[in-house]
Amino acid sequence: MALVTLTREGRTLSDIGEIKACLSLCGIDYERWTLSKPVSADAPAEEILQAYSHEIEELKSSGGYVTADVIDVGPQTPGLDAMLAKFDREHWHDEDEVRFTIAGHGLFHINSEELGVVAIEVEAGDMIRVPRGTKHWFNLCGDRRIRAIRLFQDVSGWTPHYTGSQVDSGYAPVCFGVSHVARG
């Protein structure tokens, strides 16, 4: 289950109903995907996509996404820091950012008009859809690992547009769930 922190209020939500209601105020969809027949988090990408094909097809038809893939990064990934540095400053995209976490953890910060800065820590089973144009940034957690399904409307829309606001520098990329794990 995700952990959602409303930084303006200093309040953390961990109840699925509260999380859904809160995130919907800034246009973000949150779902838990559970399979009746679970698939291993280490299964080949094709097997993962097949196992979640029903959920993926539903999202594709409701959001206009045309492709889905599986991203897998960890402490041993070459160039990991350079890759992460592209997304740890406030930015937005021309298309939705859709992620379903299979393994590992991630920390999204959303800078919304409605709620101020909201931190969303995701783990396995969490689907999050951040609408195009939403200001946000992303960090890994202490385990430095995430494996996730991504959906795209158009891969070219994935380029980050940086705001240069430096709002991100005021928020430590701290994950509650695995903050005790040393950085790799």
Ligand SMILES: [Fe+2]
């Ligand atoms: Fe992004």
